[in-house]
Structures are given as C-alpha cells and as structure tokens.
Amino acid sequence: MIKNEQFWQHWRAGEFEKALNCSLGQKPKKKGALLRGISETNAITGISAGEFLYDYLMIDPTVVKGIDFARAEDLSHLFHLSKFSNTIDTTVATGDMAQLQGYVAEQMIAQQLIAVGHDVSFPETSNQPGWDLLVDGQPFQVKCGQDKQIVETHLEKYPDTPVIVNEELGAYYTDNPLVMTSSVSREQVLVDTQKTLQHAEELLDFQIPWIAAGVSTYTNAKRMRKDGITLKTVTRNVVTDTVSRTALAATGKLALGAVGSVLLPGAGAIIFPVVGAYVGVAQGGNLARLIKRQFARSEEKTFCLSLHALIDKMQHMLAVKEGIKNDKWQLLVGMLPNPTQSPLDKEHERRLKLLSNVKMELTSIKKTVDENPLHAFERIVQVLGKVGIHAFTLRKELSEVEQAMVAYGKKI
Known part of the structure; x- marks a missing residue:
C-alpha cells in the first residue's frame, strides 16, 4: 500500500x-x-x-x-501479493519459488529501466518464447543466476535477442554488446523474494524498494536531465588527471564507468568505445585542433555524416517511444473512471512534452554538426542523458560514429 x-x-x-x-x-x-x-x-x-x-x-x-x-x-x-504467497514454499529455491525469483528479477530490472526513462512492457503471456521485456520496442531476455550457461544457451537459441543479466553474470560479458548488465544482484533477488513473501501483505510493499533502488542508482541520470551535466565537463576531469593518450586509453574505461552507467546503463560494450574515442580527440587544445582540421576534411565529413545518421535514428526512436506511450495511454484511459483521468493525463502530457522538447533539441543540434562536429557530439550525448533511448537500438549508429571519430582523431 x-x-x-x-x-x-x-x-x-x-x-x-x-x-x-x-x-x-x-x-x-x-x-x-x-x-x-x-x-x-x-x-x-x-x-x-x-x-x-x-x-x-x-x-x-x-x-x-x-x-x-x-x-x-x-x-x-x-498491489496484492496473495496470488503468489498462498501457493509458494519460500524455503525451496526450485519450482514455483524459482519462477517467482525470475519474476522478481524482471520487475526489479524493469523498474530500473523506467527510472532512466525507458518504456517497458511485459509480454501478454508469461511463457513468451525468447524474450521477457520490451524496452523502447526492443525485445530483451532477462537472466538472473550464477551459472553463465543460462546466458550461453539463450544466445545459441536466440542469437539476435539481447540479454539483460544480474551483476554477477555481467562480469563474464563486459565486451559483449548483446549482454547488458543490470545493477541487480542475484543475492538481492533471493533475499528480497523470501523476505517479502514471508512478511509483506501487498505487492507494493514488494515494489517500492525496487523503485527506490532504481531511483537511487540513477540519481545522476536524473540530475543530468535536470541540470545539464555535460560529457565535456566529465571528460575534462579525466583528461586533467591523464598525461598521455596511452595513459588515457588505460584509465579511460574506468574513469568513464560512471558516465556510461548514467547515460546508457548496463551497455558498456556499446557506449565505452564511442566515449573513449571522444576522450582521445577532446584532450587536444582547441587552437591546435582548429589548425589540424584543415588537413582532415575527408575524415571530418565522414564523422559529420555519422552524427547525422545517429541523430536521425534517435529521432526515429523518439517517435517509437511516443507511439508506445500513446497506444498504452489509449488502452488505459478507456478503463479509468473519469475523475481520475485528468490528473494522470497531465502526467502523460508531461512525458510527451519531454519527448517533444528532445526532438526540437536534436533538430537544433543537427544544424550545428557540420560547423563543429565534436561539440555536436557532446550535445548529443547530453541528450542521451535526458531521455531513455536504449543503447542497443543505437548500436549500429554509435559504432559508425566511433569508427569515424577514431579516424578523425588520428588526423587532428
């Protein structure tokens, strides 16, 4: 309650x-x-x-x-939990209890994704083959356990469906773009499942801690959306403590770990390469970079084209998210009594307004790409911190930006 x-x-x-x-x-x-x-x-x-x-x-x-x-x-x-607690033996980690733990992991991960602005849906049936969550329209499987074989088996059977895993399993897949690591631990799932079934009377008693954990974990993401923390500021701090490109390459991944989790949580294999490429380019002085740009026109053009493509894909994903929200709202509003519709409709309009504002911001950024692509990239990354677009849906475009930026960086 x-x-x-x-x-x-x-x-x-x-x-x-x-x-x-x-x-x-x-x-x-x-x-x-x-x-x-x-x-x-x-x-x-x-x-x-x-x-x-x-x-x-x-x-x-x-x-x-x-x-x-x-x-x-x-x-x-x-929020009532009786449909679960009346039939489950909480002392046995198999059968129904294991099924409920899977449900708990899915719910905890879903709440953390929602906390950073993603649109999350569950399948209509609990035995949907191949995936457990739709995140911004993209199917994801959720795996929570201690044996990585459960992930390997899924990837063998469904090689095109990405997986979100618990912290412990994530350690095996730091460089696999198909595997996203959540901040949910297996131990946390086991303990919370048993404690809640033994003591909580209602589902909300179960879910408030998940929501709170999501909000607490991603406080920086919310602060970025509100206050406008920039990648340039974070990078400046990293570069200040680094004496060479070699040292930067060695320390960059660790130093930018927090940035990656804020911008695109759990998707280090996708985001770290492009952020790392940016750090390598950004450490040079503005005057030196301005002079060297004259000798990197071809590379800069390719870099600009990749940024245009990334912005176009982000605009497309914002339209997808808007469609998801409107479809769900139309389904929901038809079942709500009139007195409660207006207050919730205001929240719905607020979410749509955020998407609209981000669309306008991206349009503004796109006009500046050819003039200053590096600054445009900084602004694009800041936008990624304002609205939930899952990194997996942008993986192709982010990879092309990374490759183009590396080539550009070698010339300037």
Whole structure:
C-alpha cells in the first residue's frame, strides 16, 4: 500500500489531483524510524504518487480492468501479493519459488529501466518464447543466476535477442554488446523474494524498494536531465588527471564507468568505445585542433555524416517511444473512471512534452554538426542523458560514429 496517509485522505475524498501530487511515502517522524535506510526513504519520498502510478499502470494498462480505480479499496487491490504467497514454499529455491525469483528479477530490472526513462512492457503471456521485456520496442531476455550457461544457451537459441543479466553474470560479458548488465544482484533477488513473501501483505510493499533502488542508482541520470551535466565537463576531469593518450586509453574505461552507467546503463560494450574515442580527440587544445582540421576534411565529413545518421535514428526512436506511450495511454484511459483521468493525463502530457522538447533539441543540434562536429557530439550525448533511448537500438549508429571519430582523431 502507498504509505503516505495524506495520499489516501485525498483519494477517499475524491481529490485525485491532490492525491497524485503527494509523495509516495512519508518521511519518518523519528530519526530511527527507517525500514531500509535513509537513502531509500529519501528516494521514496522524492517520487510523487502520480509519477509512480503512471509508470506502474503504463507497464501493463490491463491491470485496472474490472476494478473501480477511484475506490481506495480497489486501488489497493492492484498491489496484492496473495496470488503468489498462498501457493509458494519460500524455503525451496526450485519450482514455483524459482519462477517467482525470475519474476522478481524482471520487475526489479524493469523498474530500473523506467527510472532512466525507458518504456517497458511485459509480454501478454508469461511463457513468451525468447524474450521477457520490451524496452523502447526492443525485445530483451532477462537472466538472473550464477551459472553463465543460462546466458550461453539463450544466445545459441536466440542469437539476435539481447540479454539483460544480474551483476554477477555481467562480469563474464563486459565486451559483449548483446549482454547488458543490470545493477541487480542475484543475492538481492533471493533475499528480497523470501523476505517479502514471508512478511509483506501487498505487492507494493514488494515494489517500492525496487523503485527506490532504481531511483537511487540513477540519481545522476536524473540530475543530468535536470541540470545539464555535460560529457565535456566529465571528460575534462579525466583528461586533467591523464598525461598521455596511452595513459588515457588505460584509465579511460574506468574513469568513464560512471558516465556510461548514467547515460546508457548496463551497455558498456556499446557506449565505452564511442566515449573513449571522444576522450582521445577532446584532450587536444582547441587552437591546435582548429589548425589540424584543415588537413582532415575527408575524415571530418565522414564523422559529420555519422552524427547525422545517429541523430536521425534517435529521432526515429523518439517517435517509437511516443507511439508506445500513446497506444498504452489509449488502452488505459478507456478503463479509468473519469475523475481520475485528468490528473494522470497531465502526467502523460508531461512525458510527451519531454519527448517533444528532445526532438526540437536534436533538430537544433543537427544544424550545428557540420560547423563543429565534436561539440555536436557532446550535445548529443547530453541528450542521451535526458531521455531513455536504449543503447542497443543505437548500436549500429554509435559504432559508425566511433569508427569515424577514431579516424578523425588520428588526423587532428
């Protein structure tokens, strides 16, 4: 259940807009009254009920079918866990329990993806072959375990479907662009599954920690979208501590690890090469680079073309995301009672406005590519931190940018 009593007071009174503006949880009145620690509590109180319900319902709009969403009792039924807990032996890590752990891993990963702006959907049936999540329209399989054979088996059977794995498995696939590493650990999944089934009465008790973890993990991503942290600033810090290209190449991946996880979480094999190429070019002085550009016109033209192609693909993906949101919203709005539609519609319009603003920003950037491609790339990467476009959907274009930038860097 949503733990903010003020939310329920407004909801029961029919003051839906006021209710949805409330935070998801209440700050503890006493210093020691924390269930899972200060950071998680702050994350929960930093999310509005409207943001949470919009994201929750947009994953699967059909969850409201057959209930009176405006009634507090029916709303709380959305989060009930009894259909799982009544039939599962939490002491056995096989059979139903293993199935539920897979469900938990999928939900935790989905919430973390949502936290950075991705549009996530689950298949209509639980036994959908080959994939477990749609992320920005791209199918992904989710694997959580300790034996990498479960990943190998999937890649053999479905070589074109990428996989999102837990932290432990991710260590085996740092250079594989088909495998994305989440920040979810297998131990966390096992412990949270058992604790929740033993003590939690409602699904929301189960999911708030996942959402909080996603928000906490990607605080920097949200700050980037809000405050405009730039790749140039981060790179300047890296270059300041580096004395040569050789040293930079050796330390760049580690130094930019945080940047990669903020911009395109879990996709290091896709993002690190292009960011590394940028660092190699950006460490030179502006005046020296301006002079050397005269001798790199062919390479610069190829670099510019690759940036135009990347922007075009990003524009396409924004249109895909807009379509996903509108299709889900149309399905959802037909099942919501009229009094609750308007407040949630405002949240929906806010999300669409963000996409629209990013489209305009990309259009503006595209006009500057031929004049200053390196600066244009800096701005493109900043946009990637503002809106969730999964790196896998841009892998071809990012690879072409990386190759073109490396060739360009050798000349300047």
